[in-house]
Amino acid sequence: MQQKLFDIGTVFWRDWVVLKRRLAKFLVSRMVAPLLYLVAFGWGLGRSISVDGGSYLDFIVPGILALNSMNISFNSITPVHAERVYHKSLEEYVSAPIWPDAFVIGKLLAALLRALLSSAIICALAFAFGARLTLSPLFLLVLALNCIIFAEIGFVAAMKINTFEEMGQVNTYILLPMSFLCGTFFHTAALPSLVRLIIDALPLTHTSYLLRALGSGQEASALSLFVLFFYCLVLYAFCVRFFRRLSD
Amino acid sequence: MIEVRNLIKRFPHRGKDGKQTEKTAVDGISFSVKKGEIFGLLGPNGAGKTTTIRMMTMQTRPTAGEILYEGLSTREEPQRVKELLGIVPQHINFDQDLTVGENMELHARLYHMGALERKKRIAELLDYVELSDVVNDGVRRLSGGMKRRLLIMRALIHHPRILFLDEPTVALDPQVRRRIWDMVQSLAKGGVTVFLTTHYIEEAEALCDRVAILAKGRLLDLDTPANLREKTNLPSLEEVFLQMTEKQSAAKAI
Ligand SMILES: Nc1ncnc2c1ncn2[C@@H]1O[C@H](COP(=O)(O)OP(=O)(O)OP(=O)(O)O)[C@@H](O)[C@H]1O
Numbered sequence: 001m002q003q004k005l006f007d008i009g010t011v012f013w014r015d016w017v018v019l020k021r022r023l024a025k026f027l028v029s030r031m032v033a034p035l036l037y038l039v040a041f042g043w044g045l046g047r048s049i050s051v052d053g054g055s056y057l058d059f060i061v062p063g064i065l066a067l068n069s070m071n072i073s074f075n076s077i078t079p080v081h082a083e084r085v086y087h088k089s090l091e092e093y094v095s096a097p098i099w100p101d102a103f104v105i106g107k108l109l110a111a112l113l114r115a116l117l118s119s120a121i122i123c124a125l126a127f128a129f130g131a132r133l134t135l136s137p138l139f140l141l142v143l144a145l146n147c148i149i150f151a152e153i154g155f156v157a158a159m160k161i162n163t164f165e166e167m168g169q170v171n172t173y174i175l176l177p178m179s180f181l182c183g184t185f186f187h188t189a190a191l192p193s194l195v196r197l198i199i200d201a202l203p204l205t206h207t208s209y210l211l212r213a214l215g216s217g218q219e220a221s222a223l224s225l226f227v228l229f230f231y232c233l234v235l236y237a238f239c240v241r242f243f244r245r246l247s248d
Numbered sequence: 249m250i251e252v253r254n255l256i257k258r259f260p261h262r263g264k265d266g267k268q269t270e271k272t273a274v275d276g277i278s279f280s281v282k283k284g285e286i287f288g289l290l291g292p293n294g295a296g297k298t299t300t301i302r303m304m305t306m307q308t309r310p311t312a313g314e315i316l317y318e319g320l321s322t323r324e325e326p327q328r329v330k331e332l333l334g335i336v337p338q339h340i341n342f343d344q345d346l347t348v349g350e351n352m353e354l355h356a357r358l359y360h361m362g363a364l365e366r367k368k369r370i371a372e373l374l375d376y377v378e379l380s381d382v383v384n385d386g387v388r389r390l391s392g393g394m395k396r397r398l399l400i401m402r403a404l405i406h407h408p409r410i411l412f413l414d415e416p417t418v419a420l421d422p423q424v425r426r427r428i429w430d431m432v433q434s435l436a437k438g439g440v441t442v443f444l445t446t447h448y449i450e451e452a453e454a455l456c457d458r459v460a461i462l463a464k465g466r467l468l469d470l471d472t473p474a475n476l477r478e479k480t481n482l483p484s485l486e487e488v489f490l491q492m493t494e495k496q497s498a499a500k501a502i
């Protein structure tokens with residue numbers, strides 16, 4: 001057990017060393033996109049709109065948190081792709097006597113850290129814009145689950161995809177549409193029912209709704225929580241399996 | 249003691265006609281290596297040397313066959329076997345986002361070394377190949393030969409009992425090459441088993457207790473360099489090598 005923790009620590013240490021060196025740059029660059037969303041949609045456009053009797057700003061802050069944590073955690077893992085295909089530096093981990101799951105867990109935790117740091121920035125910016133948002137332990141849990149799910153998707157992509165180009169396509173064809181459609185900027189009720197069927201099955205939709213409910217002090221939907229846990233566990237199994245298969 | 253029995257590796261492969269087939273990279277080889285021996289695997293490009301090493305170091309799974317290290321099977325005890333091995337790959341595979349020192353430290357941590365031991369050992373090894381000055385440089389900045397030297401030192405951090413060197417002295421200047429030879433010899437004297445591949449036949453002649461000659465995935469012969477010369481009545485190992493591998497491709501051509 002102790003050795004397993006040590007192995008997780010090793011993998012996490014590597015990512016921390018890299019992040020630490022670029023921490024200031026990382027934090028500043030992470031402010032740009034959310035700031036634009038807040039200005040354009042919350043402050044500019046949102047002044048004339050109200051949703052469910054509240055301000056549009058209050059409505060989109062949980063959505064922005066959800067989509068941003070998705071993007072950051074996914075993109076924190078994508079360098080693993082280059083390490084596998086191009087630099088071959090994953091060979092070190094494959095031939096070392098470590099617990100294979102430790103590689104997966106360490107990478108996921110490092111992505112979680114990056115995504116939570118950038119979420120903290122968004123919360124600070126949102127409060128500065130006058131948004132109302134209640135942070136609770138359950139709120140943080142949902143946010144963390146969302147980060148882990150998309151880090152896992154990034155991990156699976158990094159293990160299975162062979163070219164840089166296709167890696168970019170995951171961003172364009174999967175993450176970008178989800179950013180806008182999964183209950184982040186508007187209710188999914190506004191979508192045609194067939195599209196809605198698909199959108200409602202996606203994890204980001206559940207995260208948006210959970211964060212929105214919890215952020216305004218309402219009850220969380222047990223079904224949505226279950227869906228997130230389900231994605232998290234199933235994807236974890238895939239991550240471990242694909243990592244172990246590197247030595248096939 | 250290393251025991252390799254009937255090792256086979258086939259890769260999926262698309263043939264000339266575009267059909268999916270299989271390509272046999274290693275075709276049923278068996279041999280054993282004694283403790284403290286320097287064992288050379290020679291063969292032309294594409295003979296299957298790297299594939300053999302990758303199977304022996306558990307980076308790729310054999311299609312069939314068995315590999316035992318002091319009785320431990322790579323299949324049943326992968327973790328325990330991995331602790332024993334040091335690997336110098338044919339290609340440079342450093343973590344490009346880390347410095348020289350951090351790459352070494354990552355390796356030491358992966359092999360469960362404590363903080364004090366890590367520090368001392370890394371300093372000692374960097375010193376040996378005169379890389380102490382670049383410890384805080386990014387690995388991208390090293391010259392080709394410096395990268396090679398670092399690659400070899402990295403494999404030694406955790407005091408492996410068995411050292412795999414896949415063309416270790418490519419791109420090294422003559423002084424450094426001699427230095428690496430000396431090091432390999434003194435490691436073997438200390439009981440470390442060395443398994444190496446090289447295209448420099450004089451390197452194999454100078455270092456190896458026994459050499460195996462591999463071509464198209466099959467072992468053509470395995471003996472001491474002296475015996476190989478004697479058997480074939482040729483003056484140098486290089487001649488032996490050329491004759492054997494030529495014969496084999498001639499046999500294929502007919
Ligand atoms: N991952 C792979 N997928 C498909 N074929 C492979 C793979 N790795 C190696 N091969 C094939 O297996 C054969 C043996 O390759 P290997 O790299 O073991 O040769 P080698 O003896 O190390 O050659 P060299 O002296 O050029 O390093 C080659 O025909 C190669 O194309």
Ligand SMILES: [Mg+2]
Pocket residue numbers: 297298299338414
């Ligand atoms: Mg090779």
